[in-house]
Amino acid sequence: MIETLLIANRGEIACRIVRSARAMGIRTVAVYSDADAVAPHVEESDEAIALVGDAAADTYLRIDKLLDAAARAGADAVHPGYGFLSENAGFASACDDAGLIFVGPTPDVIEAMGDKIAAKATMRAAGVPVLDDAEVADDPDRAGAAVGYPLLVKAAAGGGGKGMRLVTDPADLADAVAAARREAAAAFGDDRVFLERYLSPARHVEVQILGDAHGNVVHLGERECSVQRRHQKIIEESPSPALDDDLRGRMTSAAVTAAQALGYRNAGTVEFVLGPGGEFAFLEVNTRLQVEHPVTELAWALRDGTPLDLVALQLAVADHQRLPFRQDDVVCVGHAVQARVYAEDVPAGFLPATGRLRTWRIPQRDGIRVDAGVIEGTEVTVHYDPLLAKVIAAAPRRDLAVQRLLGALRDSAIHGVTTNREFLTRALAHPAFRAGDYDTGLVAQHLSPEQAAPADPLRVAVAAAAAALAEARGNHLAAPLPSVPAGWRNSRSQPHRRAYRHGADTVDVAYTPAGARRWSVEAAGGAATVVVHAWPDERGDDTIDLSWDGRRLRLTVRRSGDDVDVDSVLGHVALVRHSPFADPQAEDAVGAMLAPMPGSVVSVHVEAGQSVERGALLVVLEAMKMEHRVTATADGVVAEVRVRAGDPVATDDALVVLDDSGADYS
Numbered sequence: 001m002i003e004t005l006l007i008a009n010r011g012e013i014a015c016r017i018v019r020s021a022r023a024m025g026i027r028t029v030a031v032y033s034d035a036d037a038v039a040p041h042v043e044e045s046d047e048a049i050a051l052v053g054d055a056a057a058d059t060y061l062r063i064d065k066l067l068d069a070a071a072r073a074g075a076d077a078v079h080p081g082y083g084f085l086s087e088n089a090g091f092a093s094a095c096d097d098a099g100l101i102f103v104g105p106t107p108d109v110i111e112a113m114g115d116k117i118a119a120k121a122t123m124r125a126a127g128v129p130v131l132d133d134a135e136v137a138d139d140p141d142r143a144g145a146a147v148g149y150p151l152l153v154k155a156a157a158g159g160g161g162k163g164m165r166l167v168t169d170p171a172d173l174a175d176a177v178a179a180a181r182r183e184a185a186a187a188f189g190d191d192r193v194f195l196e197r198y199l200s201p202a203r204h205v206e207v208q209i210l211g212d213a214h215g216n217v218v219h220l221g222e223r224e225c226s227v228q229r230r231h232q233k234i235i236e237e238s239p240s241p242a243l244d245d246d247l248r249g250r251m252t253s254a255a256v257t258a259a260q261a262l263g264y265r266n267a268g269t270v271e272f273v274l275g276p277g278g279e280f281a282f283l284e285v286n287t288r289l290q291v292e293h294p295v296t297e298l299a300w301a302l303r304d305g306t307p308l309d310l311v312a313l314q315l316a317v318a319d320h321q322r323l324p325f326r327q328d329d330v331v332c333v334g335h336a337v338q339a340r341v342y343a344e345d346v347p348a349g350f351l352p353a354t355g356r357l358r359t360w361r362i363p364q365r366d367g368i369r370v371d372a373g374v375i376e377g378t379e380v381t382v383h384y385d386p387l388l389a390k391v392i393a394a395a396p397r398r399d400l401a402v403q404r405l406l407g408a409l410r411d412s413a414i415h416g417v418t419t420n421r422e423f424l425t426r427a428l429a430h431p432a433f434r435a436g437d438y439d440t441g442l443v444a445q446h447l448s449p450e451q452a453a454p455a456d457p458l459r460v461a462v463a464a465a466a467a468a469l470a471e472a473r474g475n476h477l478a479a480p481l482p483s484v485p486a487g488w489r490n491s492r493s494q495p496h497r498r499a500y501r502h503g504a505d506t507v508d509v510a511y512t513p514a515g516a517r518r519w520s521v522e523a524a525g526g527a528a529t530v531v532v533h534a535w536p537d538e539r540g541d542d543t544i545d546l547s548w549d550g551r552r553l554r555l556t557v558r559r560s561g562d563d564v565d566v567d568s569v570l571g572h573v574a575l576v577r578h579s580p581f582a583d584p585q586a587e588d589a590v591g592a593m594l595a596p597m598p599g600s601v602v603s604v605h606v607e608a609g610q611s612v613e614r615g616a617l618l619v620v621l622e623a624m625k626m627e628h629r630v631t632a633t634a635d636g637v638v639a640e641v642r643v644r645a646g647d648p649v650a651t652d653d654a655l656v657v658l659d660d661s662g663a664d665y666s
Helices: 011-023 042-044 063-073 091-095 107-114 116-126 140-147 170-188 245-262 293-299 310-319 396-410 421-429 429-433 442-446 457-477
Strands: 004-007 027-033 047-048 076-077 133-135 152-157 165-167 195-198 203-211 219-228 232-238 264-276 280-286 300-302 331-332 335-342 359-362 368-371 385-395 413-415 496-502 505-513 518-523 526-534 544-547 552-561 563-568 571-577 593-594 601-603 617-623 627-631 636-641 655-661
Touching: 004 063, 004 170, 004 195, 004 385, 004 421, 011 027, 011 042, 011 368, 011 385, 027 042, 027 063, 027 203, 047 063, 063 091, 076 310, 091 107, 107 116, 107 245, 107 280, 116 133, 116 601, 133 140, 133 442, 140 170, 140 195, 152 170, 165 170, 170 195, 170 300, 195 518, 203 245, 203 280, 203 310, 219 245, 219 293, 219 442, 232 293, 245 264, 245 280, 264 310, 264 617, 293 310, 293 335, 293 368, 293 385, 335 421, 335 429, 335 563, 368 396, 385 396, 396 421, 396 429, 413 552, 413 563, 421 571, 429 442, 457 496, 457 518, 457 526, 457 544, 457 552, 457 563, 457 571, 571 617, 617 655
Parallel strands: 004 027, 004 076, 027 047
Antiparallel strands: 133 195, 152 165, 152 195, 203 219, 203 264, 219 232, 232 335, 264 280, 300 331, 335 385, 359 413, 368 385, 496 505, 496 571, 505 518, 518 526, 526 544, 544 552, 552 563, 563 571, 593 655, 601 617, 617 627, 636 655
């Protein structure tokens, strides 16, 4: 019987496992890297053991360190969560050899399904439909011709979008294979890739399965995972709006057949691609708990009303207990939608972002569940996946669930780290998503960073005005004499001025007192008479209630040094108080190509003196196991190369300096 559980993971999934284990009376032991010393999963566990080091390769991916931690804690079981070693057959075998219960499938099943090429062969033999594919050996072109275009280059040993490239032109295949191999090696320690026919338009639908050690297998319904960026899921829901009862029956039956063919034990997911005509084909089996499992727990239950707890079921099955229900006992009880909140810069192409979370507030409401791995003050680093939290909404109907999730995200306050929160609200509000009529092309076709509308001038103007007035009020309260006005000037006819940076723009605010609680304000090109209904000290420490040109709004202003965050129904605006004095360290070489994110240099593709054209590849960076290509923004000559392969870089570090003075722009 499991009494002490080591959780070989971090972040929100580690916190999630703690909750279920504690409810079952199981003692929990967390492990943590130096970077995670004060992380929530460490604080929530009954005990925690340090794994010395920062990077995953030195901590969460070290089997020897994890087994040593289990021995020190007296653990009798290990839960791998997802990611890291959760689908590593060697880790499962090592746990078995150490006398530990591994909460997951048997090592042979993990190994069989971990190799995507072998997995497809197994499914084909079991009668489960699969897509055409070919392994890449010495001749990628021949393999590409056999599969046909468009095609996907995929990592044989991985998933999660890592090591995956879409190729539509045969001329791009060689570069795509090389990049996919590098990324796969970095993420999974295995650079093998294969080619697979790309079905488009298509939807990504997966089925949750659960098997015990006594030969029983059930499915727990399906999940729709078609809203993706960079081949990674960002919004999931259950049940899928694309399935009727007949199609659902055929897909879930195929998933159970796949599990039975493997002798599957514990929780897993059978993933399918679904074509527009209802045809579907096997993609892979994820031999672990999925990031999106909460939508299954909230949308499906037992017929007697008992809710599903997939972690608790995993632990029971790992303890050789029989499944406590049959297939007929599982019913759909509503609808659930999940959004993944990532630390990423969407306009920059979904690049990972770092920083310290100054504010982390997501509304706790009926029908809303938040699985988070961060708190206020958490430092988000380059060492791990940028997933911060999952926000899940449940309701009796799909439209209500979507609206609940949309409202919770809009009312959230997340400051200090750039996130995809507003992108998620755009996706949830898009007509195609609201109608349930979408596919994996939704983001590329309708929600790409280039298609995002610029910030509403009114939103920026009101935010800057609120920031300036809040600062003025604070200055006035702190003034040495009551007769000295905020932003004192010796010429009362001149307006008071403040300046803020909003992205690359400078927002000037000019305001003049125009009577009790009235101000004449000019900001971001707009002008109005502002009426302040409530100051911060009257309605809370950071809320201003005001009217701008007849529109009454409530804004929350939070200051941390020069950083100012303003939230309202118009959305979030991040401002930086502008200093009138120039920062001598802020300038870099003219024509410098800067690092868009912190990471390390994978390769450098130019040298000093080389002529390049706009769009030419200069440097490849890697951060959070994903690659990013830095390209020339103009024709020119490489004046200087400042980095080498293997160098660590910070955001805005100069990588390559271009001299475009002689470039021809005719």
